[in-house]
Amino acid sequence: MISEIITIGTEILIGSILNTNGPYLSRKLTDFGYDVFYHASVRDRYEDIRDAIETALTRSDLIFLCGGLGPTQDDMTKQALAHALNIDLYFDEEEWRNIRDIAMAHARTITDNNKRQAEFPKGAVVIPNDKGTAPGCKLNYGEKVFYLLPGPPREFEPMVDLIIDRYLEKTTGENFIESLRLVNIGESNCEDIFRKEKIENDIVQINTFAKTGEVEIKIMAHSEGEEDYEETKRAFDEAVEKVKSLFAYHIYGNGEKNLFETLVQYLASRNMTISFAESVTGGLLAHMITSVPGSADVIKESYITYSDQAKIALLDVSADTILDKGVVSSEVAAEMSRGLYARTKATFCISTTGEAGPDTATDREAGTVCYSIRKNGREVDAEEKIFRGDRNTIQFRSAKNILATVLLQELGGEYGRE
Amino acid sequence: MISEIITIGTEILIGSILNTNGPYLSRKLTDFGYDVFYHASVRDRYEDIRDAIETALTRSDLIFLCGGLGPTQDDMTKQALAHALNIDLYFDEEEWRNIRDIAMAHARTITDNNKRQAEFPKGAVVIPNDKGTAPGCKLNYGEKVFYLLPGPPREFEPMVDLIIDRYLEKTTGENFIESLRLVNIGESNCEDIFRKEKIENDIVQINTFAKTGEVEIKIMAHSEGEEDYEETKRAFDEAVEKVKSLFAYHIYGNGEKNLFETLVQYLASRNMTISFAESVTGGLLAHMITSVPGSADVIKESYITYSDQAKIALLDVSADTILDKGVVSSEVAAEMSRGLYARTKATFCISTTGEAGPDTATDREAGTVCYSIRKNGREVDAEEKIFRGDRNTIQFRSAKNILATVLLQELGGEYGRE
Numbered sequence: 001m002i003s004e005i006i007t008i009g010t011e012i013l014i015g016s017i018l019n020t021n022g023p024y025l026s027r028k029l030t031d032f033g034y035d036v037f038y039h040a041s042v043r044d045r046y047e048d049i050r051d052a053i054e055t056a057l058t059r060s061d062l063i064f065l066c067g068g069l070g071p072t073q074d075d076m077t078k079q080a081l082a083h084a085l086n087i088d089l090y091f092d093e094e095e096w097r098n099i100r101d102i103a104m105a106h107a108r109t110i111t112d113n114n115k116r117q118a119e120f121p122k123g124a125v126v127i128p129n130d131k132g133t134a135p136g137c138k139l140n141y142g143e144k145v146f147y148l149l150p151g152p153p154r155e156f157e158p159m160v161d162l163i164i165d166r167y168l169e170k171t172t173g174e175n176f177i178e179s180l181r182l183v184n185i186g187e188s189n190c191e192d193i194f195r196k197e198k199i200e201n202d203i204v205q206i207n208t209f210a211k212t213g214e215v216e217i218k219i220m221a222h223s224e225g226e227e228d229y230e231e232t233k234r235a236f237d238e239a240v241e242k243v244k245s246l247f248a249y250h251i252y253g254n255g256e257k258n259l260f261e262t263l264v265q266y267l268a269s270r271n272m273t274i275s276f277a278e279s280v281t282g283g284l285l286a287h288m289i290t291s292v293p294g295s296a297d298v299i300k301e302s303y304i305t306y307s308d309q310a311k312i313a314l315l316d317v318s319a320d321t322i323l324d325k326g327v328v329s330s331e332v333a334a335e336m337s338r339g340l341y342a343r344t345k346a347t348f349c350i351s352t353t354g355e356a357g358p359d360t361a362t363d364r365e366a367g368t369v370c371y372s373i374r375k376n377g378r379e380v381d382a383e384e385k386i387f388r389g390d391r392n393t394i395q396f397r398s399a400k401n402i403l404a405t406v407l408l409q410e411l412g413g414e415y416g417r418e
Numbered sequence: 419m420i421s422e423i424i425t426i427g428t429e430i431l432i433g434s435i436l437n438t439n440g441p442y443l444s445r446k447l448t449d450f451g452y453d454v455f456y457h458a459s460v461r462d463r464y465e466d467i468r469d470a471i472e473t474a475l476t477r478s479d480l481i482f483l484c485g486g487l488g489p490t491q492d493d494m495t496k497q498a499l500a501h502a503l504n505i506d507l508y509f510d511e512e513e514w515r516n517i518r519d520i521a522m523a524h525a526r527t528i529t530d531n532n533k534r535q536a537e538f539p540k541g542a543v544v545i546p547n548d549k550g551t552a553p554g555c556k557l558n559y560g561e562k563v564f565y566l567l568p569g570p571p572r573e574f575e576p577m578v579d580l581i582i583d584r585y586l587e588k589t590t591g592e593n594f595i596e597s598l599r600l601v602n603i604g605e606s607n608c609e610d611i612f613r614k615e616k617i618e619n620d621i622v623q624i625n626t627f628a629k630t631g632e633v634e635i636k637i638m639a640h641s642e643g644e645e646d647y648e649e650t651k652r653a654f655d656e657a658v659e660k661v662k663s664l665f666a667y668h669i670y671g672n673g674e675k676n677l678f679e680t681l682v683q684y685l686a687s688r689n690m691t692i693s694f695a696e697s698v699t700g701g702l703l704a705h706m707i708t709s710v711p712g713s714a715d716v717i718k719e720s721y722i723t724y725s726d727q728a729k730i731a732l733l734d735v736s737a738d739t740i741l742d743k744g745v746v747s748s749e750v751a752a753e754m755s756r757g758l759y760a761r762t763k764a765t766f767c768i769s770t771t772g773e774a775g776p777d778t779a780t781d782r783e784a785g786t787v788c789y790s791i792r793k794n795g796r797e798v799d800a801e802e803k804i805f806r807g808d809r810n811t812i813q814f815r816s817a818k819n820i821l822a823t824v825l826l827q828e829l830g831g832e833y834g835r836e
Contacts (some may be wrong), residue, residue, distance in 0.1 A: 013454045015445025016625050018436065022459075027433025036431045037466065039459035041440075048455065055473060179434075188489045188551075189527045195491070207462070207492060209429050210570055218434070282708025283701035286722045290700025293776055293809050301728035303721060304704045310719035358711055388524040389549070392709055393572065 001171060003029055004038040004060035006052050008067040008077055009151055012041045021066045021149075021156050032164050033171035034062065035222075044068060049080035057084075061144055067151030069134035071113040077148060078137075082121045085141055089119045095126055099133045106132070124148075127163065131155040138167055174229065176221040176236040179255025182247055183404035187215045190247070199242050203235040206243070212393070213400035216255060217243060252407050259400065263407045264292040272347035274406075276302045277315055277340040279327075280354030280369055284399045301344055305336070315339030315351075328353050328364040330382050333372035341377045348406060349374040352398065356391045369398040373406060381405060419589070421447055422456040422478035424470050426485040426495055427569060430459045439484045439567075439574050450582050451589035451640060452480065462486060467498035475502075479562055485569030487552035489531040495566060496555075500539045503559055507537045513544055517551045526551070542566075545580065549573040556585055592647065594639040594654040597673030600665055601822035605633045608665070617660050621653040624661070630811065631818035634673065635661060670825050677818065681825045682710040690765035692824075694720045695733055695758040697745075698772030698787055702817045719762055723754070733757030733769075746771050746782040748800050751790040759795045766824060767792040770816065774809045787816040791824060799823060 005025055011017045019041060026036045038060060042048040049068065056063045068077030082089050096118035103110040110133070120126060120137050127136035127147075134150035136159050147167075149159050182190060187210040194217070200206050209216040219239050223232035244251060253262045267274060276285045286302040289295050303314055308327055311317040316339040317332055325331040336351035350373050357366025367388055373381040385401070387394045423443055429435045437459060444454045456478060460466040467486065474481045486495030500507050514536035521528040528551070538544060538555050545554035545565075552568035554577050565585075567577050600608065609626050612635070618624050627634040637657050641650035662669060671680045685692060694703045704720040707713050721732055726745055729735040734757040735750055743749040754769035768791050775784025785806055791799040803819070805812045 012441075013444055013457065014448040014625075015441045015443070015454075016627055018438065018441050019457075020436065023430070023433045023436050025433070026431055030432040036433075037461060039431065039437075039457070041457035043455060051477075059469075186526050188529060188531055191490045192529050192531060207428055208490065209435070210488075212572070216434075218429075278701075282713070282717075283696075283704030283720060283722070284708075286701030287705050287813075290702075290722070290724065290774075291810055291813065293774075295700070296724055296779060299700075299722070300725035301721070301723050301732065302701060303719070304701070304708070304717070305719050306708070306714055307718040314719065356708075356711075361714060386525060389572075391711055395705075395709065 001034055001062055002038075002060045003034050003036045003062040003064070004040070004056045005036060005064045005066065006049075006056060007039070007041045007151075008044060008049055008065065009041070010043040010045075010074075013043050020153055021151065024153070024157055025064060025066070025160050028160055028164055030175065030177075032168065033173055033175050033222075034168075044074040044076065046076055046080055046083075049077060050084045053081055053084040057144060063144065063146050065146060065148045066156060067149075069117065069136070069148060069150045071111070071117055071133065075116070078116075078119060078121060081139070081146065081148070085121070085139075087122050090122050091115070092118050092120055092126065095120070095135055098128070099135070102130065103133050127159060127167065129155055129159060131158060136163075138163075172225045174223045174232075176219075176223070176232065178219045178236075178240045180217045180219070180243060180247070180251050181253050181255055181259070182215045182217065182250040183213065183252055183259060184401060184408065185215060185247070185250045186210075190215050190217065190250075193246055194243060197242065197246060199239050201235065201239075203232055204239040206239070213397045213404075214259065217247070218255075219243060249408060252404065252411065259404060259407065260288045261292050263403055264289060264295050264298055266407065266410060267298040267347070268294060273298050273300060273344075274348040274350070275299060275340060275344040275346035277311075277336040277349070277351040278302070278304045279306055279311070279336075279352055280356050281352045281395055281399045281402075282306065282356075284395050285350065285352070285402065288399060288403060300346070303340065303343075311336060311353075314343075316342065326362055326364065328355055328362050328368055328370060330370050330372070330384055333370040334379060334382060337372040337374045337379065341374050345377075347376060349377075350402060350406070352402070354398070356394045358391060367394050369394070371398075371402050373402070381409065419452055419480050420456075420478045421452050421454045421480040421482070422458070422474045423454060423482045423484065424467075424474060425457070425459045425569075426462060426467055426470075426483065427459070428461040428463075428492075431461050438571055439569065442571070442575055443482060443484070443567075443578050446578050446582055449593065449595055449636075449638075450586065451591070451593045452586075462492040462494065464494055464498050464501075467495060468502045471499055471502040475562060481562065481564050483564060483566045484574060485567075487535065487554070487566060487568045489529070489535055489551065493534070496534075496537060496539060499557070499564065499566070503539070503557075506540050508540050509533070510536050510538055510544065513538070513553055516546070517553070520548065521551050524550070543585075545577060545585065547573055547577055549576060554581075556581075591640055591642040592650075594637075594641070594650065596637045596654075596658045598635045598637070598661060598665070598669050599671050599673055599677070600633045600635065600668040601631065601670055601677065601826065602819060603633060603665070603668045608633050608635065608668075611664060612661060615660065615664060617657050619653065621650055622657040624657070631815045631822075632677065635665070637661060667826065670822065670829065677822060677825065678706045679710050681821055682707060682713050682716055684825065684828060685716040685765070686712060691716050691718060691762075692766040692768070693717060693758060693762040693764035695729075695754040695767070695769040696720070696722050697724055697729070697754075697770055698774050699770045699813055699817045699820075700724065700774075702813050703768065703770065703820065706817060706821060718764070721758065721761075729754060729771075732761075734760065744780055744782065746773055746780050746786055746788055748788050748790070748802055751788040752797060752800060755790040755792045755797065756795075759792050763795075765794060767795070768820060768824070770820070772816070774812050776809060785812050787812070789816075789820050791820070799827065 124137040354369035542555040772787035
């Protein structure tokens with residue numbers, strides 16, 4: 001079953017809204033075992049909608065038309081569909097009563113325009129919409145099936161859920177998907193490694209996706225039915241195991257939780273705490289941790305010490321060290337984390353000092369980041385690294401790299417065995 | 419010039435990422451005076467990319483292919499384009515040197531796979547990418563023009579800007595565009611206000627774009643040539659003035675600098691400093707400031723005091739106040755900012771305490787944020803507000819709202835007159 005999603009709306013084409021309907025539906029269909037091969041977006045223009053429908057008919061079995069079911073003249077999805085398929089529209093008295101009831105319940109004004117919303121292509125099955133005055137519909141056309149849905153996400157999303165729950169046939173097959181998240185490794189390096197091991201085959205596909213400071217590996221397989229279920233599952237499981245063991249020292253999770261959630265939950269489950277003395281990362285490390293629900297258990301306090309004076313007064317960094325070694329140095333980072341531990345006694349005390357650029361205040365290159373990680377007061381890692389990119393990228397990459405390092409050291413490459 | 423944007427990537431079709439490239443490019447092209455009529459997304463599959471190109475050739479003049487320029491086997495946009503147009507790829511020695519230099523500068527491993535990134539369709543003009551190892555290119559094909567761009571947004575967006583700046587032909591006529599950025603007002607409220615004033619007309623269009631915690635109003639007009647230039651300009655200027663005076667107390671800038679840059683530059687130019695005592699915002703306020711180049715002049719130190727103990731020890735908040743009023747209260751916020759001023763003497767001392775949710779530790783509702791703003795030690799603003807959304811949205815909206823409040827109070831509604 002090849003599926004296609006056509007989103008209709010001039011506002012999408014001029015970039016004035018982000019199309020969230022396509023991704024929402026795509027994800028739900030994929031999880032339900034359907035293959036979405038095409039997305040298309042066209043303006044609220046009769047000919048464009050009709051052409052998009054005609055193109056879809058040549059390549060897809062299941063076609064979703066999203067948007068253009070409103071009451072106004074620029075809502076013309078049903079008209080364009082009827083024209084493309086050469087069928088008539090009919091006026092549904094019962095739906096017209098429903099629409100008036102819903103409008104009344106939502107305290108909306110109803111006009112003669114709304115009558116268009118009670119028109120449907122002949123043979124369509126109406127799909128109710130209790131969030132608004134635009135009912136959806138399902139239309140069989142030979143072997144093809146069309147679904148029409150309203151555009152506003154708060155009406156669209158519940159209708160997608162309803163369609164999957166009640167209208168869509170369960171696919172014969174099953175999709176196997178495993179998503180693994182890796183840090184401290186580049187995408188192309190990552191792909192090199194698994195290609196060399198020839199893990200992909202006729203059954204199992206692997207995709208890599210680069211995100212800022214991390215790589216996602218998605219392992220996928222599809223079983224058509226009972227005949228190939230066992231074989232597919234075995235091949236899939238084997239591939240997952242291989243990837244896990246290949247990247248054991250880089251994988252931090254399985255795609256459901258991000259790095260920060262994973263770290264916070266790890267720390268919380270072991271009654272560990274964390275605190276920061278941030279210079280170059282300027283609060284970002286603390287923010288990454290506090291962005292996670294429940295983080296109050298693992299972070300009690302944290303410091304941003306941007307100036308030399310703050311480093312000296314708050315963290316007891318020696319003025320001599322700053323003078324001798326420079327404020328961007330492993331020595332200063334070590335004294336910062338030491339002073340931090342004296343204040344907070346957190347399990348992990350982490351300090352950063354560096355140059356985020358573009359201009360620099362010291363003789364160190366923009367992108368230089370020194371950090372010191374202390375566990376129970378003892379320095380367990382201290383590095384000086386160069387990160388590339390603009391100021392925000394340098395801050396983001398270095399902060400993520402530091403948290404990834406903490407987590408990976410703790411997991412000890414044992415993710416695959418958890 | 420009919421434009422079409424084809425985004426390539428299985429991750430889009432399975433709904434695992436939101437396609438932000440299409441909207442970004444659409445918007446930039448629209449602003450530049452081009453008409454975008456079609457968006458299409460296809461998987462990383464040779465035939466699908468080729469078919470999408472063939473469809474685009476039947477209906478569009480200017481075709482953008484986004485993504486699939488990476489080093490790996492599932493990156494095949496150039497190959498599919500060459501096949502669709504029946505032209506060859508060539509290997510560009512100079513680009514290969516560039517790619518290796520960039521990889522080296524970004525401290526990335528380079529492999530033989532990366533050689534694919536130095537291949538281009540014959541006749542293509544290479545578009546440099548200094549953010550990564552995937553150069554883009556421009557290819558003329560009869561009357562049609564193709565642009566190929568890399569998929570990662572941090573490489574894609576600068577290349578879009580570069581293409582518009584240096585490669586794309588100016589449309590005939592002139593586009594008038596003014597973009598105004600507003601804070602502390604909702605989009606639909608905003609639209610209601612300017613619609614009521616009937617500022618839009620045959621010449622001037624206005625669009626609003628909602629972003630997290632701010633609204634952009636875009637005022638646009640297009641003059642075809644000398645005949646209508648004066649009239650268009652007059653109508654446009656008039657509309658801009660009207661909008662500025664309508665929203666004088668919400669506008670913080672004209673779209674070139676974000677809120678944080680505007681605030682940091684404002685503070686720096688007046689030798690003012692800022693510091694924070696953050697509980698509910700957990701470092702985000704400091705991060706927003708330190709994300710701006712040159713912020714070291716305005717922020718010297720800052721505190722994240724998540725626990726009651728930290729508030730008491732570091733900021734001298736009275737334990738009795740916490741007990742009597744609750745830790746999420748204006749009284750505690752006021753004591754926090756007072757203690758902060760005692761420590762840092764910053765011009766602006768700002769504290770936050772609240773519940774970011776989803777679970778709460780106090781009897782206050784998730785989304786409750788109390789803040790206190792002190793200028794030269796005197797409390798100039800203290801509010802308790804409820805913000806809606808998930809944890810990150812609550813943190814982001816409240817932090818942005820606070821910084822917007824500081825800036826708007828300083829600007830005093832005089833933006834329009836600056």
